[in-house]
Amino acid sequence: MIEQGRHRVVVVGAGFGGKYAAKALRKAPAEVTVINGTNHHVFEPLIYQVATGVLSPGEVSTPVREMFRGQPHTNVLLGWVTDVDVEGRTVTATAPGGMPYQVPYDTLIVAAGTTQSYFGNDRFAAYAPGLKSIDDAVELRSRILTAFEMAELAGDPAEAARWMTFVIVGAGPTGVELAGQIAEIAHRTLAGEYRRIDPAQSRIVLVDAVDRILPTFSPESSEAAARRLRRIGVEIRTGARVTDMDDVAVVAGGERIEAMTKVWSAGVAAAPLARRLAEATGAPTDRNGRILVEPDLTVPGHPEIFVVGDLMSRGRLPGVAQVSIQGGGYAGGVIRRRLTGKPAGKPFRYFDKGDIATVSRFSAVADLRGLHLSGLAGWLLWLLVHWAYLPRGRNRMSALIRWTVAFLGRGRAERAVTARQARIPAERSEVPAVTPAA
Amino acid sequence: MIEQGRHRVVVVGAGFGGKYAAKALRKAPAEVTVINGTNHHVFEPLIYQVATGVLSPGEVSTPVREMFRGQPHTNVLLGWVTDVDVEGRTVTATAPGGMPYQVPYDTLIVAAGTTQSYFGNDRFAAYAPGLKSIDDAVELRSRILTAFEMAELAGDPAEAARWMTFVIVGAGPTGVELAGQIAEIAHRTLAGEYRRIDPAQSRIVLVDAVDRILPTFSPESSEAAARRLRRIGVEIRTGARVTDMDDVAVVAGGERIEAMTKVWSAGVAAAPLARRLAEATGAPTDRNGRILVEPDLTVPGHPEIFVVGDLMSRGRLPGVAQVSIQGGGYAGGVIRRRLTGKPAGKPFRYFDKGDIATVSRFSAVADLRGLHLSGLAGWLLWLLVHWAYLPRGRNRMSALIRWTVAFLGRGRAERAVTARQARIPAERSEVPAVTPAA
Numbered sequence: 001m002i003e004q005g006r007h008r009v010v011v012v013g014a015g016f017g018g019k020y021a022a023k024a025l026r027k028a029p030a031e032v033t034v035i036n037g038t039n040h041h042v043f044e045p046l047i048y049q050v051a052t053g054v055l056s057p058g059e060v061s062t063p064v065r066e067m068f069r070g071q072p073h074t075n076v077l078l079g080w081v082t083d084v085d086v087e088g089r090t091v092t093a094t095a096p097g098g099m100p101y102q103v104p105y106d107t108l109i110v111a112a113g114t115t116q117s118y119f120g121n122d123r124f125a126a127y128a129p130g131l132k133s134i135d136d137a138v139e140l141r142s143r144i145l146t147a148f149e150m151a152e153l154a155g156d157p158a159e160a161a162r163w164m165t166f167v168i169v170g171a172g173p174t175g176v177e178l179a180g181q182i183a184e185i186a187h188r189t190l191a192g193e194y195r196r197i198d199p200a201q202s203r204i205v206l207v208d209a210v211d212r213i214l215p216t217f218s219p220e221s222s223e224a225a226a227r228r229l230r231r232i233g234v235e236i237r238t239g240a241r242v243t244d245m246d247d248v249a250v251v252a253g254g255e256r257i258e259a260m261t262k263v264w265s266a267g268v269a270a271a272p273l274a275r276r277l278a279e280a281t282g283a284p285t286d287r288n289g290r291i292l293v294e295p296d297l298t299v300p301g302h303p304e305i306f307v308v309g310d311l312m313s314r315g316r317l318p319g320v321a322q323v324s325i326q327g328g329g330y331a332g333g334v335i336r337r338r339l340t341g342k343p344a345g346k347p348f349r350y351f352d353k354g355d356i357a358t359v360s361r362f363s364a365v366a367d368l369r370g371l372h373l374s375g376l377a378g379w380l381l382w383l384l385v386h387w388a389y390l391p392r393g394r395n396r397m398s399a400l401i402r403w404t405v406a407f408l409g410r411g412r413a414e415r416a417v418t419a420r421q422a423r424i425p426a427e428r429s430e431v432p433a434v435t436p437a438a
Numbered sequence: 439m440i441e442q443g444r445h446r447v448v449v450v451g452a453g454f455g456g457k458y459a460a461k462a463l464r465k466a467p468a469e470v471t472v473i474n475g476t477n478h479h480v481f482e483p484l485i486y487q488v489a490t491g492v493l494s495p496g497e498v499s500t501p502v503r504e505m506f507r508g509q510p511h512t513n514v515l516l517g518w519v520t521d522v523d524v525e526g527r528t529v530t531a532t533a534p535g536g537m538p539y540q541v542p543y544d545t546l547i548v549a550a551g552t553t554q555s556y557f558g559n560d561r562f563a564a565y566a567p568g569l570k571s572i573d574d575a576v577e578l579r580s581r582i583l584t585a586f587e588m589a590e591l592a593g594d595p596a597e598a599a600r601w602m603t604f605v606i607v608g609a610g611p612t613g614v615e616l617a618g619q620i621a622e623i624a625h626r627t628l629a630g631e632y633r634r635i636d637p638a639q640s641r642i643v644l645v646d647a648v649d650r651i652l653p654t655f656s657p658e659s660s661e662a663a664a665r666r667l668r669r670i671g672v673e674i675r676t677g678a679r680v681t682d683m684d685d686v687a688v689v690a691g692g693e694r695i696e697a698m699t700k701v702w703s704a705g706v707a708a709a710p711l712a713r714r715l716a717e718a719t720g721a722p723t724d725r726n727g728r729i730l731v732e733p734d735l736t737v738p739g740h741p742e743i744f745v746v747g748d749l750m751s752r753g754r755l756p757g758v759a760q761v762s763i764q765g766g767g768y769a770g771g772v773i774r775r776r777l778t779g780k781p782a783g784k785p786f787r788y789f790d791k792g793d794i795a796t797v798s799r800f801s802a803v804a805d806l807r808g809l810h811l812s813g814l815a816g817w818l819l820w821l822l823v824h825w826a827y828l829p830r831g832r833n834r835m836s837a838l839i840r841w842t843v844a845f846l847g848r849g850r851a852e853r854a855v856t857a858r859q860a861r862i863p864a865e866r867s868e869v870p871a872v873t874p875a876a
Contacts, residue, residue: 037862039583040854056494058852065631066849075633078587080862095591096584096860135856145477146534149516153533193503195513398836398851411504413836414496416478418573422534424475424518 006031006073007339010091010105012081012273014041014064016324017111017309024332026071029339033103035093036064037080042134045321045386046399048174050137052181053145053189053412057134059390059399077103081112081273086280086302107304109331110277110291114310114319117267117288124245128167128262131174140263141414142421144182147261148190149422151197158258160196165203165259167250169242170266171213173357176225178263179206180360183232189412204234205259207252208266209241214365216318217355221365224374228359242266268319274311281305286313295347297331306331314348322353358382361407444469444511445777448529448543450519450711452479452502454762455549455747462770464509467777471541473531474502475518480572483759483824484837486612488575490619491583491627491850495572497828497837515541519550519711524718524740545742547769548715548729552748552757555707555726562683566605566700569612578701579852580859582620585699586628587860589635596696598634603641603697605688607680608704609651611795614663616701617644618798621670627850642672643697645690646704647679652803654756655793659803662812666797680704706757712749719743724751733785735769744769752786760791796820799845 007030011018014036025032040061049055068074079093079101090102116130129139144166151163166182168175186202193199206213206229212222213229213236226236240253249258270289278285283299284292290313291299297312299305308331309324317323330348337345354368356378364378373381383403390396405411445468449456452474463470478499487493506512517531517539528540554568567577582604589601604620606613624640631637644651644667650660651667651674664674678691687696708727716723721737722730728751729737735750737743746769747762755761768786775783792806794816802816811819821841828834843849 038855038857038860039587053496056496056852057854057856058491058494061854063631063853065628066853069630072633076631077591078584078860078862079591080857094863096588096862098861098863101591133856134854135858138856146516149477150534153515153517153539190503192507193501193514195510398839401835401839414494415501415504416495416499416572417476418495418571418576419476419518420573422476422516423536424516424534425532425536 008033008104008106009109009335010035010103010107011109011111012091013037013111013113013309014067014076015044015111015113015309016321017113017311017328018109019067020325020328021109021111021306021308021332022068022071022074022328024329025336026074028332028336030073030107030335032071032074033077033105034064034068034074035077035079035081035091035103037078038133039063039065039078040134041067043390044132046390047131047134047137048177048181050134050414051131051140051144051178052185053141053415054181054406055399055402056414057138059402061134082276084108084110084273084277084280084305086277086305089304105304107306107335109306109308109328109335110273110311111307111309111324111328112271112273112311114268114270114288114290115272116264117269118264119267121242121245124242124264127245127247128169128250128264130264131178138421142417143261144185145415145417146422148186148194148197148199150260152194154197161201161203162248162258163260164197164199164201165205165257165261167205167207167252167257167259167262169207169250169252169262169264171206171208171210171236171238172216172265173214173355174265175206175208175263176213176229176357176359178265179204179229179234180232180358183229183234184360185412187233200233202233203259205237205257206234207237207240207242207250209239211238213238214357217357217365218367218372220372221355221357221367221374224372224378225357225359225365228363228375232360268310270311274307277305277307288313296334296344297327297348306334315350317350320355323350326350356382356385446471446542446544447547447773448473448541448545449547449549450529451475451549451551451747452505452514453482453549453551453747454759455551455749455766456547457505458763458766459547459549459744459746459770460506460509460512460766462767463774464512466770466774468511468545468773470509470512471515471543472502472506472512473515473517473519473529473541475516476572477501477503477516478572479505481828482570484828485569485572485575486615486619488572488852489569489578489582489616490623491579491853492619492844493837493840494852495576497840499572520714522546522548522711522715522718522743524715524743527742543742545744545773547744547746547766547773548711548749549745549747549762549766550709550711550749552706552708552726552728553710554702555705556702557705559680559683562680562702565683565685566607566688566702568702569616576859580855581699582623583853583855584860586632586635586637588698590632592635599639599641600686600696601698602635602637602639603643603695603699605643605645605690605695605697605700607645607688607690607700607702609644609646609648609674609676610654610703611652611793612703613644613646613701614651614667615796616703617642617667617672618670618796621667621672622798623850625671640671641697643675643695644672645675645678645680645688647677649677651676652795655795655803656805656810658810659793659795659805659812662810662816663795663797663803666801666813670798706748708749712745715743715745726751734772734782735765735786744772753788755788758793761788764788794820794823
């Protein structure tokens with residue numbers, strides 16, 4: 001029941017920012033409504049493991065409703081928020097099937113996140129999808145696994161080689177993790193499974209315009225990761241900007257690489273909602289479209305609107321999970337203090353817990369406040385941190401099993417690619433896409 | 439490597455029939471090529487658990503290549519077989535993206551299975567999808583879970599009630615299992631997660647034209663299953679043929695039921711390939727289009743073509759897993775004997791191991807050669823049988839965990855419905871559907 005009279009807080013997005021904002025409001029005298037574009041919260045650091053067949057979507061996500069079941073004053077609505085009426089204090093969202101609906105608010109927390117940015121070359125999106133959602137991960141998994149199938153069916157060696165060449169654009173943690181996983185798929189998982197091709201002959205090329213991989217990490221971590229990647233068969237092209245791309249190739253740093261399968265993890269752009277919010281409020285934005293906020297994470301001139309997470313720009317904070325987690329919790333706390341008559345707290349202060357990225361089995365790099373770990377030590381820390389952060393007990397147990405299988409064995413449990421995902425025109429599995437209109 | 443000179447066997451389909459046929463040829467002096475429409479073998483008896491969010495696709499499937507990794511003379515190709523040239527002994531298949539290719543054979547085993555039949559009302563397919571593949575299961579899961587979300591957003595009680603009414607057409611094991619699962623989703627899984635609707639107010643209606651549910655089971659099992667279903671809130675309409683359907687309702691037995699979500703598990707039709715095979719060989723077919731075979735499962739007049747599994751009609755054998763498993767193994771054995779100069783064996787003889795269907799938590803019905811079990815005893819047997827048949831060790835471990843969570847707890851691990859699956863026009867997750875052409 002939506003209780004009348006309580007202060008209405010609307011939270012846009014149930015990623016890390018929205019999750020922790022709503023959790024911080026658990027005991028506040030407010031009626032909270034979380035509007036998310038899907039029915040689940042994604043544990044984004046592990047999304048690349050869905051893309052590479054190690055984990056299932058369910059293992060890296062939690063149903064939003066399940067997350068807030070214990071908070072009777074937290075309502076959840078499914079929908080994609082498209083607009084904010086700042087004067088009327090209303091958000092507009094689109095339900096499945098396209099029907100719009102409005103939700104009024106007294107206070108708004110925008111945690112809508114970011115999308116891939118192609119630096120102005122949006123046509124690349126068709127050839128090199130990003131990796132921000134489960135849809136993206138399933139699409140990428142399908143492309144990676146089906147590429148080897150197409151190589152097996154290929155009519156000549158050049159065609160087979162194109163199918164067995166993978167280019168990852170963007171050498172941040174996601175790109176590095178993907179490159180390492182694809183190399184392991186080619187060298188371990190698929191060994192012995194093909195008769196005409198040898199998957200170990202695959203080329204995996206990691207490209208980035210900057211001068212070293214993992215540019216936000218310490219130089220020691222960058223170097224350790226690069227060494228490990230090369231050892232497992234990944235080619236690295238730094239200082240190589242992607243200037244062109246089509247369905248069969250990519251041009252990076254002036255070099256044309258023939259590759260059917262490309263991934264883009266190189267840039268972020270604020271969710272389209274940010275542009276509308278900035279226009280409506282006059283808020284300044286950075287060059288990625290992210291909103292420049294006040295020290296208390298509110299929009300300048302609009303203390304009733306908070307922006308947290310990837311969408312927020314404050315100081316030089318990176319778009320990483322911890323910034324969203326801490327920012328979301330902070331914003332929820334500010335609102336709770338307001339509603340319970342407490343004095344305003346301190347400005348938002350980010351506590352940098354460090355960076356960590358896995359490179360391959362038994363090898364990761366970590367920067368912890370000046371301390372640098374790599375190799376097996378880094379990997380054990382990675383395992384611990386991600387396992388601890390995985391939502392809910394059952395996810396931990398099944399992830400542990402999947403990881404044991406993937407890391408100690410050669411198996412990947414989630415390799416099923418459906419006919420629709422692989423674009424096989426199969427007569428029997430085409431369910432016409434009908435969206436019922438009530 | 440495809441070794442020249444060996445007898446070439448092509449197996450169409452890697453379901454139960456194709457899997458056991460190819461496995462029976464493991465040591466035969468033949469070069470076997472398995473052509474499947476997806477990259478995985480599906481454990482069909484548990485596919486309904488993907489549709490209801492208990493298991494992930496990976497947990498009910500095995501990659502075909504992984505299945506045959508240990509058989510160096512078994513080749514796997516991804517493709518949808520569309521035609522057979524009986525004179526030229528060649529099959530034609532379609533690769534991902536639509537490119538056709540040919541594969542020659544000396545002996546052919548057709549195990550292409552069946553699709554849903556709508557008894558001539560193919561337009562029902564858009565409103566009531568079937569449940570034969572992982573694509574179907576993911577689509578159904580999306581519709582079921584999103585229906586509750588739409589009910590929460592609904593503008594009036596009649597609209598909400600339409601969204602919370604589910605009709606399952608076809609009361610065989612699949613329909614019964616689905617009905618029981620949807621009832622448990624409504625009454626257990628979603629309890630406490632919604633604020634405007636009460637999921638326990640859902641209506642789940644199981645309809646069939648025949649006079650009792652589970653018509654292929656014993657009358658005792660039918661009655662036990664019906665009692666259990668009613669106790670958990672499922673309405674049963676037997677002797678009710680579906681005569682009309684649109685996006686908001688279904689008419690069965692003269693009664694109009696307003697329901698947005700419908701499932702069809704009522705009839706089977708032979709894969710389209712069967713019609714072409716029958717035309718090319720003159721083979722007789724039954725009224726479902728299945729090929730009537732000789733006692734050794736070959737096509738009349740064509741001892742080089744075997745038909746096994748759901749696609750085969752022999753005596754009055756039902757289209758169940760055991761018939762495919764035993765028939766596939768039998769056909770492979772006949773070929774192996776031919777190639778090793780042994781005398782022809784006996785005609786195919788089906789050993790009926792019985793029927794089993796789960797109804798709800800802790801309740802299943804089983805007929806074992808005259809012995810009838812129900813309730814908890816039946817359910818423990820169901821658990822044992824399905825656990826033993828699950829492909830591969832890791833699937834067993836993770837399924838055990840998922841079942842523990844689902845049966846002892848209230849959780850379902852695989853509830854994530856993506857934006858694309860829920861048909862939410864989300865600006866950031868639309869990856870253009872591009873099929874690269876090499």
